[in-house]
Amino acid sequence: MSVHDFPIRQAALPVLSNNKVNEEYRQLILRAPSELMARCRPGQFFHLLCPTTSESAPFLRRPMSIYAALADREELHFLYKVTGLGTGTLARLQTGDVMDVLGPLGNGFTLADDWRNLLLVARGVGLATLAPLAHAAKDSGRRLTAICSARHADVLMSVQMFEGLGADVITVTDQDGTSTPDALRPVIDNLVAQGRVDAMFTCGSNRLLKLCQQVSADHGIPGEVALEQQMACGIGMCQCCVRSFRKPGGIVQLRVCAEGPVFDMAEAMGA
Amino acid sequence: MADLTTKLGSLTLQSPIMPASGTFTDELAQVFDLGLIGAHVTKTITAETRGGNPTPRVCEVAGGMLNSIGIPSKGVDYFVDHVIPIYRQWDAPLVVSISAGTADDFARLCARVSQPGVAAIEVNISCPNIEEDGKAFAMRPETTIRAMEALRAASDLPLWAKLSPNTGQTVEVAQAAEAAGADALVVANTLLAMAIDVDSRKPRLGNLMGGLSGPSLKPITLRMAYQAARSVSIPVIGCGGISTLQDVLEYLIAGAAAVQVGTASFREPAIMPRLIEELAAWMDAQGIASLPELIGSVRDDEASDAMIYAEAAP
Numbered sequence: 001m002s003v004h005d006f007p008i009r010q011a012a013l014p015v016l017s018n019n020k021v022n023e024e025y026r027q028l029i030l031r032a033p034s035e036l037m038a039r040c041r042p043g044q045f046f047h048l049l050c051p052t053t054s055e056s057a058p059f060l061r062r063p064m065s066i067y068a069a070l071a072d073r074e075e076l077h078f079l080y081k082v083t084g085l086g087t088g089t090l091a092r093l094q095t096g097d098v099m100d101v102l103g104p105l106g107n108g109f110t111l112a113d114d115w116r117n118l119l120l121v122a123r124g125v126g127l128a129t130l131a132p133l134a135h136a137a138k139d140s141g142r143r144l145t146a147i148c149s150a151r152h153a154d155v156l157m158s159v160q161m162f163e164g165l166g167a168d169v170i171t172v173t174d175q176d177g178t179s180t181p182d183a184l185r186p187v188i189d190n191l192v193a194q195g196r197v198d199a200m201f202t203c204g205s206n207r208l209l210k211l212c213q214q215v216s217a218d219h220g221i222p223g224e225v226a227l228e229q230q231m232a233c234g235i236g237m238c239q240c241c242v243r244s245f246r247k248p249g250g251i252v253q254l255r256v257c258a259e260g261p262v263f264d265m266a267e268a269m270g271a
Numbered sequence: 272m273a274d275l276t277t278k279l280g281s282l283t284l285q286s287p288i289m290p291a292s293g294t295f296t297d298e299l300a301q302v303f304d305l306g307l308i309g310a311h312v313t314k315t316i317t318a319e320t321r322g323g324n325p326t327p328r329v330c331e332v333a334g335g336m337l338n339s340i341g342i343p344s345k346g347v348d349y350f351v352d353h354v355i356p357i358y359r360q361w362d363a364p365l366v367v368s369i370s371a372g373t374a375d376d377f378a379r380l381c382a383r384v385s386q387p388g389v390a391a392i393e394v395n396i397s398c399p400n401i402e403e404d405g406k407a408f409a410m411r412p413e414t415t416i417r418a419m420e421a422l423r424a425a426s427d428l429p430l431w432a433k434l435s436p437n438t439g440q441t442v443e444v445a446q447a448a449e450a451a452g453a454d455a456l457v458v459a460n461t462l463l464a465m466a467i468d469v470d471s472r473k474p475r476l477g478n479l480m481g482g483l484s485g486p487s488l489k490p491i492t493l494r495m496a497y498q499a500a501r502s503v504s505i506p507v508i509g510c511g512g513i514s515t516l517q518d519v520l521e522y523l524i525a526g527a528a529a530v531q532v533g534t535a536s537f538r539e540p541a542i543m544p545r546l547i548e549e550l551a552a553w554m555d556a557q558g559i560a561s562l563p564e565l566i567g568s569v570r571d572d573e574a575s576d577a578m579i580y581a582e583a584a585p
Binding site for chain 2: 061
């Protein structure tokens with residue numbers, strides 16, 4: 001058996017670029033085999049072995065959502081915010097360095113045939129997780145509306161990418177007071193009234209998750225959420241990344257890496 | 272090519288490298304052929320359903336990690352019906368790890384998992400004994416003997432006793448496990464440890480304390496494996512911080528007949544087949560035909576003064 005017969009692969013991929021996209025976020029682009037990229041599904045993630053330096057040596061891998069997996073261009077994109085030890089060492093990667101990745105991991109988003117009109121509700125780096133859905137929507141001829149939320153306009157990301165893929169984009173910010181659940185609810189209700197929401201997808205904010213759950217319950221619209229949790233192994237062995245979910249028989253603990261990171265919106269509970 | 276088979280009592284493994292309990296499931300078959308490794312060791316199960324500890328359950332420290340996963344378990348019935356059958360597809364021996372809070376409960380669980388398809392039972396006596404103030408069975412020889420005698424009476428399968436580094440009586444506990452009928456010793460489990468976030472001043476594990484594993488643990492568990500191997504006549508399986516060929520060789524030379532790889536699989540899921548290849552290549556290059564030439568070959572004969580000191584060490 002060759003390594004290609006296994007669905008999860010550990011690979012050393014060359015860094016093509018690792019540039020700032022705004023004050024807070026960076027985009028890392030790796031050169032990746034097209035057959036590996038062709039197997040990636042929206043919502044899946046890779047587990048990154050952050051580089052070790054003399055000052056810092058992150059021991060565990062870091063899970064990171066796929067921002068784009070482009071088989072034709074042999075590229076794997078990640079969007080990340082420098083928040084700690086692991087992402088701090090990621091930020092220092094330069095063109096020509098090699099990045100050790102493990103993946104693709106986890107279960108991606110569902111795209112049921114009758115979900116013709118999709119609504120994405122994303123905040124912060126949650127945009128990165130939902131972005132591949134825009135590619136999938138375009139490829140399958142679905143209409144996509146993206147609500148992009150951020151603290152202020154300077155850190156709104158991916159708006160052009162979404163628009164370039166034919167999505168309708170609604171931007172909201174804390175700065176303008178447009179990002180609160182109270183402000184967003186009528187915006188989403190209006191989209192529902194226009195028949196533009198067959199399914200909802202969210203990532204990146206507990207507040208937005210709650211809002212989407214209410215909309216989902218009130219209008220009977222299905223939805224999915226991509227969740228984050230600290231991970232050790234990333235493939236289901238260690239039981240580190242569990243979260244609580246509402247199931248018909250009661251609350252259960254599920255592994256974000258193996259049963260997720262995408263879950264039925266109605267079952268997800270806040271962090 | 273070098274012969275990598277190793278004997279653990281009545282069991283013969285095709286290679287001395289197997290996973291450590293808690294760091295392995297059949298999900299690893301998504302990364303490499305699980306038929307390549309010496310044995311399959313399951314995560315510890317309990318008789319009852321358990322939820323495990325609050326998150327965060329893991330935090331990284333220099334040279335390793337702490338965990339307080341807390342043995343979440345779907346219970347023994349689920350395990351027997353749904354997990355054991357999965358492993359029938361591989362020839363590698365299946366080793367089932369079990370835990371319980373009392374000697375009697377331990378024995379009942381041991382009998383229940385003594386099923387066709389199970390090659391050996393690893394008894395996690397490093398877990399808290401609820402009859403003894405929550406202190407682990409393997410902290411003291413007396414509690415080790417009581418648990419192991421009950422376990423021995425409950426099953427004819429080989430019993431591997433997994434010892435704890437949280438003891439001042441490594442040799443006495445190892446000998447107690449042997450005397451009470453253990454077929455092999457796994458040395459060792461994680462070391463009780465702690466980490467604190469200085470900004471929030473909160474412990475970095477939801478359970479406040481947890482077990483240290485990874486490369487920083489290795490010198491301690493290597494020392495224990497050495498002490499155990501020279502004080503018992505049953506096989507010792509080294510466990511603790513193994514992530515390189517050098518680590519594997521150290522344990523084998525110290526006297527371990529096999530080793531378990533744990534935390535390293537979280538960083539490199541295919542590390543076990545890589546270490547097996549590297550061990551074979553190293554033995555070929557050294558002209559070592561088989562493992563018995565290596566196991567216990569440590570040259571400690573000229574260190575008699577140091578040995579007295581080692582006896583006094585925990």
